[in-house]
Amino acid sequence: MALRKNQNFLSTTEKKQFTDAVIALKAGGSSGNKYDELVNIHEQNMYAGHFGPAFFPWHREFLTKFEQALQSIKNDQSIALPYWNWAVDNPQTPGSRSPFTADFLGTNGQQGSNWQVKDGPFNYDLLDGKGNHQWPLDVRSGTERYPYLRRQFGPSQDPKLSLPTWADVWAALQATPYDVKPWDFTSPSGFRTRAEGDIPFGMHNLVHMWVGGSMVPMTSPNDPVFWLHHCFMDRLWTDWQVLHQDQAQYLPDGGDPNDPTKRQKLNDPMPPWNTPNDTVTPANVLSTWDRGYHYDTDGMLLAGEVLYPGQGIYSASVAVAGKPRYLLLYETDGVLRLYVAGQQNAYWWSDNTPNRNNGKATLESQGNLVIYGPDNKTPVWQSYSWSNTGPCYLVVRPDGYVSILPPQAPPIWTRPTKKP
DSSP states (O other), X not given: OEEEOBGGGOOHHHHHHHHHHHHHHHHXXXXXXXXXXXXXXXXXXXXXXXXXXXXXXXXXXXXXXXXXXXXXXXXXXXXXXXXXXXXXXXXXXXXXXXXXXXXXXXXXXXXXXXXXXXXXXXOTTOBOTTSOBSSOOOSOOTTOOOSSOBOOOXXXXXXXXXXXXXHHHHHHHHOOSSOOTXXXXXXXXXXXXXXXXXXXXXXXXXXXXXXXXXXXXXXXXXXXXXXHHHHHHHXXXXXXXXXXXXXXXXXXXXXXXXXXXXXXXXXXXXXXXXXXXXXXXXXXXXXXXXXXXXXXXXXXXXXXXXXXXXXXXXXXXXXXXXXXXXXXXXXXXXXXEEEETXXXXXXXXXXXXXXXXXXXXXXXXXXXXXXXXXXSSSEEEEOOOOOSSSOOEEEEOTTSXXXXXXXXXXXXXXXXXXXX
């Protein structure tokens, strides 16, 4: 199970692990250039994955194919896509921890160079070991004239162009049902329209426009930030599913014989995954767990998963008035603390071993939560909780407690012992 984290929680090692895998996929292996194959799929299936109900399930499968390709090229099942919460981490906001840094995805393009990205690992001017450009754009649409990655952040295009806010996100998360007739870009309401569709409600489209450059045409996966943007969109769909469990999770479901739509019903195969050997329908991808991944916002830490200093997981409840979310944060000082999210001035619980050297925190299969020293081998703190009934998992509960549980059994460890 891959744990998809907020990109501002990634360690330096995880950032490099991700970018190295992306570059390796682009360079190709024995099976060819899988990265450009995915860029082609996105461009050639424009109407299958956009402007209609299948927007979310189509991109969920698309991201899963990419994540699996990264894992395969590096033979490392721990590689997971990060997401960019653009509603919080706006590159134009002082102190923001956006992905546009020289040590991760590179920064904005340079105005005097056709907005070419000139730093970071996806800089066209970097050469590989064979003297080839490390990140050439070999798959380009008619509007993408240049062979290099380009970005032109919103304010340099239009001073009024801005990224969506958390208020926009929350408005979309409250929208029901999932989608409405006529099931296309003219649908007047519903979660899918507010999340994908036209300005002012289409957050997805607006982010593409704001980044600009190579993110504007249908070959937008040429910019690796595409995957972080869509990973956040997928996380929002997951949050919407949690919020509205009493609502239909996908519409149209095909139950209305008078429904005129010709595509994108619940059990309709989604091109290009509509062949006998690879058939995927919206019904197949309603659960992230069934696709082999989950998010740091679903409150779970599975056996073998790791938190590095500065990383955390949230309770699965979506933040609403009167219902706070809780954050279990493994902090940069090496201490594990439990907070009400957004109120990091006081904590409910900590492991009470401050000022130690930093290492990883991990949940072992038998249920022991362990924090290691800098060698990642020597334990400096542990929960001393064990079970012999199967792989355990840790959950940050919606009521503010943290528990370690075996399968189908009561918790073997819970903190705090009582709320302060």
